Amino acid sequence: MADNIKVTIDNITIDVAPGTTILEAARQIGGEVAPPTMCYYSKLKGSGGKCRTCLVEVSKGSEKDPRPMPKLVASCRTGVMDGMEVKSMTSDKVIDARKGVTEFLLLNHPLDCPVCDQAGECHLQDLSYENGSADTRFEFERRTFEPEDIGPNIQLHMNRCIMCFRCVFTADQLTNTREHGILDRGDHARISTCISKALDNEFIGNVIDVCPVGALTDKTFRFKNRVWFTKPVDAHRDCPTCSGKARLWMRGEEVFRVTARKDEWGEVEEWICNTCRFETKDAKDWVVEGPTKVNRHSVISQGHYAGKVGTAKQPVLIDKVIGKQPKLTFDIHSESEVNKPNIHLSQIEGPAHSDDFNTPG
Structure with a gap:
């Protein structure tokens, strides 16, 4: 077995196996060092190299050839060399390039996050929040497609598609009868079933989980709830x-949808069948193992308590915080003198009015 090689990413040096890509090495470090991805999927052969969101700067090629690479490279397709030095979050060129890529991905993307079922767990939302601009320079008519029915369980919204090809690779590698793919070229390229066939393979529902945007969504969950309320x-x-290992999205005792379990990079841990995904929406059909560990930065975590709520002073049980009258976890008047200090918000009957918050003269 060949010896491990050293690679430095954002001034952090690690040992990796030969053949490891820069992206895989960065994910071993974790955190913000790992570049964002929209098309790469470690469990799908042939994925990567299409969206260009994972661009990095190689400031040193290797120990043998220390010259920097002349251009930014796609980290998901570039293998590491011994002694290589890479800049991800520490490079101004990379930050600027990611902003440009994000702008291109949003050129034709509709601004329908308020009605999109992917909102709250959309990778494009995360990318635009971290690297996007508050406005757009695009002055032309956006590309649009006619609605297309591809089956009873999967909703295709081609206007939102960013052509990452993940769904095509998933259908090709998980099913024996792939019925959809990429039609046309350039600006007219689209995902379609070509002859309007329904996608009804037993594992075809996994295309919903791999889609990074709201182009492919679950019809059985469509418009029923917001993900952060479950x-x-x-x-x-x-x-x-x-x-049979899945993730249930529940509200009370009701199961609103079933998805595959995903890791910290948003990738499916184990593929699930359509029966588990679409036909077992009763809690008694499942053995619940426990609450999913949710990243605290995710909007999903806002209502995902594990028994206690953290406060400025000490953990407080939920039933102490939520009662008939609102109770504050800390006194805002001890931090600010903007409002009247003699007004205690927890003692106001009913909704607060402007008279309760007049700034003292």
Whole structure:
């Protein structure tokens, strides 16, 4: 076995196996060092190299050839060399390039986040929040497509598609009868079933999980709830077709949707079948293992408590915070003198009015 090689990314040096890409090495470091991705998917052969969101700067090629690479490179397609030095978040060129790529991805993307079922867990939302601009320079008519029915369970919204090709690779590698693909070229390229066939393979529902935007969504969940109002829990069942390990999105005792479990990079851990995804929406069909560990920066975590709520002073049980009258977890008057100090918000009957918050003269 060949010896490991050293690579430095954002001034952090690690040992990786030969053949490792820069993106894989950066993910081993974790955090903001890892470049964002929209098309790369580690479990899909042939993915990557299309969206250009993972661009990095190679400031040193290797120990043998220390010359920097003349242009930014796609980290998902570039292998590491011994002694290589890479800049991701520490490079102004990379930051500027990601802003440009984000702008291109948003050129034709409709601004329908308020009605999109992907809102709250959309990778394009995250990318635009971190690297996007507050306004657009695009002055022309956006590209649009006619609605197309591709089956009873999957909704295709081609206007939102960014042509990452993840769904095509998923259908090609998980199913025996792939019925959809990429039609036309350039600005007219689109995902379609070509002859209007329904996507009904037993594992075709996984195209929903791999889609980074709202182009492919679950019809059984469509417009039923916002993802941040639901509580994700890990559960399993005895399934003869797949592993039966899934994630339930619940509100109370009701299961609103079922998805595959995903890792910290938003990639599916184990593929699930259509039966688990679309036909087992009753809590009694599953053995609940416990609440899903949610990244605290995710909007989903806003209502995802694990028994306690952190406060400025000490953890407080939820039933102490939520009661008939609102109770504050800290006194805002001790931090600010903007409002009248003799007004205690927790003692106001009903909605507060402007007279309660007049700034003292």
